[in-house]
Amino acid sequence: MTDLVKDSSDLAFMADVIEASKETPVVVDFWAPWCGPCKQLMPALERQVKAVGGKVKLVKINIDENPGVAGQLGVRSIPAVFAFKDGEPVDGFMGAQPESELSKFIARLSGDVDPKEEAETLVLRARDSLTAGDPGGAAQDFAQALQLDPESGSALAGLARVYLDMGNREMATEMVQNATGALSEHPEVASIRSELALGESAPEPDAPAQDDTELRDAEASVAADETNLNARLVFAKALAARGRRAEAVDHLIYSIGRNRMHDDEAARHFLLTIFEAEGPESEVSIDGRRRLSSILFA
Template identity: 45%
Template sequence: MKDVVEESRNQPVLVDFWAPWCGPCKQLGPMIEKVVTEAKGQVKLVKMNIDEHPAIAQQMGVQSIPAVFAFVDGRPVDGFMGALPESQIKEFIARIAGPTPEEAGLEDVLASAQAAFDEGDVAGAAEIYAAVLQEDRENLAAISGLTRCLIASGELDRARQTLALVPPGKEADPLVAGAKAALDLAEQTADIGDLGELAQRLEADGNDHQARFDLALALNARGDREDAVNHLIEIIRRKRDWNDEAARKQLLQFFEAWGPMDPMTIEARRKLSSVLFS
């Protein structure tokens, strides 16, 4: 009661049910102790020998060992059985304990960089992201954030070099995928003609889908995302299969670059659905 139930009202407590004769327990024990130590006091570990305390194991419904239960606010909230790999133990403890103070501080720093970027202070945001990368060269939020800052500044080559810092196997992370889509869009629009010329072509022929497509890309590059979406939707409305459904595919690239929860992504998806399923 004192070491687990009462203590769990102050911090999460892990209870490791084990026995001296249990082989997997000997494998799990050192790993879980190591990960708890690395958590720097965010969780407490209590080891319970079921041979010495069979009644408690029975009360918790322990049918096989090793078995680990996490207590928070006086009650068990999660657990696992068997000897998990160290990476999964870390994920379990991180889920129970929440971010470390250092991680919480980093989240605040990254949030301030995003706020600066949103307010148009691209240089200030880039400076914060670069400072984070000096401490952690593999921080995906900082890599993607700095990439977007460089895109906004027109430094596409440096943006591509920054994106190359992404560790192998992390390319599919939503932050990274979004930054890459934004960079691809910027490179795609680098050689597009003058807006006025494209508008004149479109005024002369409303079915000049290439002009409308290029105009959409140019408008998005200049921040006019709503008109860009409307032009692509118009292509789909007039000729859905034009250029192997290029307009629909371009919209999907917009969505990836903007992020799934961006208001314009949500609105554009609604418009796209209304056209495709009308």
């Protein structure tokens, strides 16, 4: 076990890290004697490396004595940890980390981690990134999760939604269309599919207001004859395509109340598409489903 952890230098880096990592993954810990967090991280990192019994090695480099490699890797603060595999850096982090995170870090390198569990962790982190306003970081985590677990509907839907929110409908559509089998039927993937369907008739973001005749014509037809359920469906679809889904639900509920079977229940089918796009936790879905139930089971 003693050869699992060793001190190294700039001169020995090629042998101790690059060449060694072609046989066994190597973690490099850049530290300095004056660095307090380094003194906390190092023993915890050593414990985790030794715990996997030779599947990973640890190399420690004092940057005060060996600043060369650290400078080449862009290290600007310590502790800085890099993981090498097959002669290439594959993972890493800056700053002290709780031992639970170190365990996951080493597990990824040793191959002891369950890919599906790791994918779920990445999906949760991606969602946190979205909440924090970091779509780029979210996209990276969703993509990595999808690589680890190609059957993760949450990862696929999350990445597609990032593309959609950033205006890349083509990529979002391609991802959803390429989903097959159980992945295609995953609730979150179905939600994205419905989201895309609702936006098909939306005007371009920079389209002049006077070109939006469909919405005005449909609204006028409904105003002229409130019982015109064909016009009301067109109006509801135009509203939904423009993000005004609560208003669209109002018109669809009205149509179902007037004549549920009109046009092969087109209003109800489109209403369910809105619910699917909104998701089960949306107020639009919750209120709309309650009102729909009161009509269907009255």
